[in-house]
Amino acid sequence: MNPLLNDFNTAPFSKISNNDYKPAIHKAIEHAKNEIDEIVNNLEAPTFDNTTVALDFTGEKLNRISSIFFNLNSAETNDEIQKIAQEISPWLSEFRNDITLNEKLFQRVKSVYDNGKNLDLTPEQQMLLEKQYKGFARNGANLNENDKIQLREIDAKLSKLSLKFGENVLAETNAFELHLTDIKDLSGLPGSVKEAAKEVAKSKEKEGWVFTLDYPSYIPFLTYADNRELRKKMAIAAGKKAFQDNDFNNEQIVLDIVNLRHQRANLLGYKTHSHFVLEERMAETPETVFKFSNDLLAKAKPAALREFKKLENYAKKLDGIDRLQKWDGAYYSEKLKKEIFDLDQELLKPYFKLENVINGVFEIANRLFDLNFEEILNIDKYHKDVKTYNVTDSENNFIAIFYADFHPRKGKRNGAWMTSYKPQQIKNGINERPHVSIVCNFTKPTETKPSLLTFNEVTTLFHEFGHALHGMLANTTYNSLSGTSVSWDFVELPSQVLENWCYEKEALEIFAKHYKTGEVIPMKYVEKIKESASFHEGMQTLRQLSFGLLDMQWHAQNPSEIKSVKEFENKAFADTKLYPDVLENCMSTAFSHIFQGGYSSGYYSYKWAEVLDADAFEYFLKEGIFNKEIATKFKENILSKGGTEKPMTLYKRFRGQEPKPDALLKRAGLI
Template sequence: MNPLLQDFNTAPFSKIESHHYQPAIENAIELAKAEIDAIVSNSEKPTFENTTVALDFAGEKLNRITSIFFNLNAAETNDEIQKIAQKVSPLLSEFRNDITLNEGLFTRVKAVFESKDSLQLSPEQTMLLEKQYKGFARNGANLSEENKIKLRKIDAELSKLSLQFGENVLAETNAFEMHILDEKELAGLPESAKEAAQEIAKEKGKEGFVFTLDFPSYIPFVTYVENRELRKKMAIAAGKKGFQNNEFNNENIVLNIVKLRHERANLLGYKSHAHFVLEERMAETPEKVMEFSNELLQKAKPAALREFNNLAQFAKKLDGIEQLEKWDGAYYAEKLKKELFDLDQEQLKPYFQLENVIEGVFTIAEKLYDLQFIEVFNIDKYHQDVKTYEVFDTQNNFISIFYADFHPRKGKRNGAWMTSYKSQFIQNQINERPHVSIVCNFTKPTATKPSLLTFNEVTTLFHEFGHALHGMLANTTYTSLSGTSVSWDFVELPSQIFENWCYEPEALALFAKHYKTGETIPMKYIEKIKESASFHEGMQTLRQLSFGILDMKWHSENPSEITSIKDFELAAFKDTKLYPDVAENCMSTSFSHIFQGGYSAGYYSYKWAEVLDADAFEYFLEKGIFNKEVATKFKENILSKGGTQKPMELYKRFRGKEPKPDALLKRAGLLKNH
């Protein structure tokens, strides 16, 4: 019996074995094809119900199975799962093409689309129909037979390349370790980070301390270790992932990906991959994105240069450093921050015990959106670290299932993300509620201490939880418009706005309590957190913009002449560069967001959404951060609406006007002209 092919409500993790995946996916593809055939062969004339709606609900089983598989490939993978991913990814991209290139199906969709003015559809129905029609047109439905075949080949190739890219980055991350026997070499490193490194060493059957490129191990190392040579070794190792002369080198993969994306866009009648992608985003064109980036760059650069020079002088005064290098940045910034604000990440950590922060996030969600989270132990999970919750509103209506997975493991990729195992939708008058998950990589508890978070980790948890709220509070009819299925430069608004509560005394008082004494975080620390929030904001902004610009350069120009990734990258970074270049490092070869995740021609959207979130949070600040009226407007116009209307319309309905970058510049301290 294949558990994936039985009917299930929550994912039956404990019953699934790796060998179940491929047959289940193949079987579900056949099922979905049969559903599509039924739509195509329907003898009645195409209507909104028998075509548009039927197509939106087709393939539900396949979606459930693939979401389980790919979520685990990111959070709990192994060699076997990775091999299966290599096999099923081309099958799935082939299946997607079978749909978009199915002429009979497109003819029906087009017929409904062309009669839309006479159908009296609601805004949500109109959106579904337009999205569907464009989905076909933008993926080759209007191409000649010969070009359709070309498109299929490109898509199959691209899906393999991006998987390979990600596997190489993971392999490089896992391959490096810094093994240190003499504790003296770790001068400056906090006890908690040493303890964590001892645990890693123990797990690997070694004496002493082991550090890896996983963030909870890497970040404290480059931030605190006094030994400059060791910091250099660590930073160079992190920067050369995918850029070494070995089997995991990603240089050709990157060039192949950008060339294929460009070729695909041209085939579909677009000037570049970025023109293709942005047509469906709030930003609309690469020109608009570059204009937006350059406007922020102009405002941020003077501040960034000033901050960089201050940091360089500080390092020189302190340790006689003649030239500030990349492996010095975090180290001296932390020291300078401590001197300026008398604030040390380590002082704050005791106030951020993971369990308390989770409680805090839940309480804030309750105050704003009337949600209650109840931990349950009868829901199947894929690893014992995962926590499971049922979510209700204050009227006891069931809202969602919520999974949370907080600590690093060998089979888990770096970073933090939100995902879902089941979308929300309404069918046969039943509102099917979503199953939402967040995955993070926070410091593990040790023998003597619970998991204590850095303030950065706190904001990460709030960020991912903001995405989760967008998924949980979804309330739309159609799957493809539900929850986080919104335009990519809008999707970061719910996550980024939620981070703002981390900086507010009223919110911190709810959960920032010392793990030993229970004492609430002192006001002076809160003031310092707020003051230091815009510390080095100019440099941070430049860094974010540099990634967005690099992404745009890769995807808005013809890449056929590019031979050296490194040279191309240096040229893209010229206006945002602060540190000297490191010859053996390269950003693009491990830039997973754009070569493995879905952020190609979309990295700018982090900054774009920051403009939205600063503007939106200003509304909360005017009325009170727990103001019910503003929270309800945000919930009803943004969190519950998914992609049912154009983002700017939803935003204006919430805010009463379009956003301006002023709130962001003010928050970042970049409006001051001194």
């Protein structure tokens, strides 16, 4: 019997074989189609319950099976899974279109929507009704038959292209390695980095040390390696991912994706893909995003240019370097930071043992939101590295299952993300609780040392855990409005706000303890962490804005005339450029956020949410970072509410006012 088609509570990872996915998804699609047919063929007049609610509860089995499959395709993939993904993605996109382009179903949905004013609905029910109607209207329900066929073709192509894009980036990441056998080449690298590289070499049955493009290997190499030529080699290898003359080149894929997105938007009556996407975001229009980004750019650029000039002078004074290159930035920044703040990232790492940081973030969640985490070993997992937890509240009510997967491996894409295996919803009077997961790529423990995190990795863990809290504390009736199902420029608020606790003495004392001695991190380090938090913030802001503006340039205009990805990108970067261009490098061909993830026309949301998070955290700072009253307001108005009301309505209910950018500018040292 196919384990995916049995009823299961937690995902039955160990019982699933790759042969199970296609038949299970095929069957689940059939089942979901039958559920849709029941709604369509209901002889009673359309009502909120028999149409709107019924539709929201369809496809549960399909959603659970496909979430297992696609989560594994990101965290534990192989050639076979990638091949299956290419086959089933068009099925799923076809099925989604079968729903949105189903004329009879749309007429029922529209009938309830048109009668909405006469129904006595709660704000959540109203939101469900609107979201559902727009889901149809914005995805082709009002098109004629020929246009519907064209839309289906575009969607099928897009789903395959974005998968192929991601596969190419992963293949290029895995294809490169820097194999060193001369100890002199390791000059400048901390012991822990060398030890990790030795273990990688050993796992590949090689002598010496191997460095890869996985972040825990790549970032420290660029930050600490004294050998400038080797830094250059690593940086260029990372920068030319999917931009080489081989089978994994993504240039044509990028052009195909942006053109298809543009055609799709036009077909649906929108000027550009950005106009289509932003209609449903807090920002609402491309003009708002450009204005927001350019206002911030005007404030950040003078600071960025000053910081860059200082960094250039420093590199010249230190090593006689005339022109700072991309492979010099992290290296000299780290040295300068160390000099100014007398703060060495390597000195901090012993205070950030992974297990302690995990316990710390759990304790902070307990103090703020009354959550308890208990590791359980009887839940099935997809890899031995994954940790599983039972989450309860102070009255011992079951809140969520939490999975955490922390270390890089061959079948796992770079970066860090939060995802879900089961959404929260209230059905038949039962509050079904969510199963939530975070996936990261932190340095592995070695034979002599546990996994010790850089401060950056600590903030990454807090960030993803903030997303997880948004999922775990969800408390809505309908799964399509639950947890992180909020507008994209609001979704980063819970994750980014939680990062702020990493900088506070009161929080650091909970978990920042030396892994050997148990000594709490010295106060002078805490002060230095805080002081250095806005170090090179001008340059960092410029960098983030450059990514957001590149995304908008790709999607807020007609791309049909673009011939060269590289040329186009250089133009888009013109206002934010600090380093000289590297001929063999291109960012767009590996910009997975916008070409594989869901961030197209949405990358600006990181900065947008920073305004919200700085403003929100200022409220905590004023009242105390563990103030129960403020934490409860945050939990009840933001974390538990999902997308049940407009984001600004929820934010104002929590904060008592609209967010102001002053707190962000102050925190960043830009005013």
